[in-house]
Amino acid sequence: MSAVSGTVLAFDFGERWLGVAVGEDAMKVAHPLATIDARGAAARFDAIAALVAEWRPARFVVGLPLGPDGERHALAPRVERFARQLEGRFRVPVTLVDERLSSAEAESRLRAAGRGGRRHQGLAHPMAAQVILQDHFDRGDRGDRDAAP
16 A cells, blocks of 8 residues: 555646546546646646646656556656656655556547547547556556656
């Protein structure tokens, strides 16, 4: 069990969009929350600050992109930097978790619900964050890696 409990905000980092999900350690149920335009760092962190003020998270979870065989994805250094920035700006601990196939799982769930395709593409980002957070809850802290400050 994690030493920090309470509300958790999770992020699916992308070059253009940042998916956000929310959950509670006690309930261990994740919910999709929002999509943030990730192209401008200042606007991205302003949007995150609004979510932090509203939800008062005890912890952040950030999906770390890995390939099918566990190799680091080219985006991994940017994700790790984002995690360090989150922790530094908000003084909230960050846990990096393996996000393999979270986007594919989110898109599959949307298609199954009749909400796939371009028209519902914006839903995929917070849904991917939900998949990341729910996987984290389901696994407990096994396999997670704390982000370095």
